[in-house]
Amino acid sequence: MFFALRAVTVVAFATAALAAPKTNPDQCNENTAPFQIRLAYAGDKGMAVSWNTKQQLANPTVYFSKNEILNRFARSDISTTYPTSSTYNNHVVITGLKSDTTYYYMPACGNQTYTFKTARRAGSSTEFSFAMIGDMGTFGPDGLSTTVGKGASNPLKPGEKTTIESLMILKDSYDFVWHVGDIAYADAWLKEEKAGYITPVNQTDGGAEYDKILNEFYGQVEEISSIRPYMVGPGNHEANCDNGSDLEICLPGQLNFTGYRAHWNMPSAESGGVENFWYSWDHGSVHFIQFNTETDFPNAPDEPGGEGDEDAGPFAPSGSQLAWLKKDLASVDRKKTPWVIASGHRPWYVSTTECLECQAAFEPLLLQYGVDLVLHGHKHFYERHAAVDNGTAQEIDANPTAPWYIVNGAAGHYDGLDTPSLPYVPTSRKVISVYGWNLFTVHNCTHLSTQFIASGNNSILDTATLIKDRTC
Structure with a gap:
């Protein structure tokens, strides 16, 4: 059985120099106020803006400009919800922008102006950095904190910063965040109760309770996702309901990537991909791919x-991905884009x-087309490998022909960190079981560091x- 694709990517609307109050088709009130704002690249001359409201909007609208006088707008008709959600997800794509340019913006009915910077022009050789995280859930009383319940481990130590706090402190060091699956862990709500x-x-x-934890996560991450593109990939916790084997009480909103499909708006339309599942984008000297x-x-x-048997997907005809x-x-x-x-x-x-x-x-x-670096999450520790060709290691400082592999699912969630098996696999070069994230820097066409x-x-x-x- 094939599932219908969710139309979350919108067609660009013409912009106009109109004052904001005259262009808002939705009556502003507490139910139309925007929250959980999140950005995603839409090519190097576009930006997807998403946010939630307590009621459905007739025409979600974003006001923007190169300065704080927000005299342009983009609009869509995408305002969707799903079973077990108390909010509506609104998506607008702004197109026709200039690459590597800062814009001011505000969703309609908002009271705060934000900024975003469009992607670096494809082919630009300027040095840049990006942040990578995996397996990050809610922090605080309903997630990872200084206490844990039965069966969990590795609480935060008093005074330790969360990954979100660390990313905010160092926000000026990276262009965007890439969250490679397992987002929020709201599906574990009953497991936490037990x-x-x-x-x-x-x-x-x-x-x-599921909806509460999910909303807490998107509220916590908003301080990052409203000012930096927050690119995401699907993980198993987007597909399943990890609630301690009581699967009979999993409701539709918690299954088959329902929340994941509704919340995000990745550049699949721009890259020929499918929804938020597989897509690609260019940024400076790098071609990025999410599979x-x-x-x-x-x-x-x-x-x-x-293996997981979550009764999820497929989302396209066989062989499409x-x-x-x-x-x-x-x-x-x-x-x-010499780097992939x-x-x-x-x-x-x-x-x-x-x-x-x-x-x-x-x-x-990945081997056939010379991919340079492959990033994974899923395992709740950090493990840096060599470059690997069918199990054979190639050292990364010796012009490897195979992809370099890095695993990092250590951003943090309620269940804590994992312990890797001993002895480590032959391709392993560094293992760390500490909550953390990676900062990657593309220096030029020959050097890429983390x-x-x-x-x-x-x-x-x-x-x-x-x-x-x-040769650069």
């Missing part, structure tokens, strides 16, 4: 009969259980540089 971690509620509350390790390839773990990935990789102009960086949630080079189905599907294409940053105190715990022998 462990005595959060106050028990009626288990037939219609998904209210989907959960569904839509042979033996995918979250499809019926897969791999055909898209092959076409996308083949079309990359390596003179314009790809991400998928589940790793296949890692010192614990590997996703061998993912490896069989994706590794041949720093693993401990969220608790912003200290740098690991550094490494990939070196390629090519």
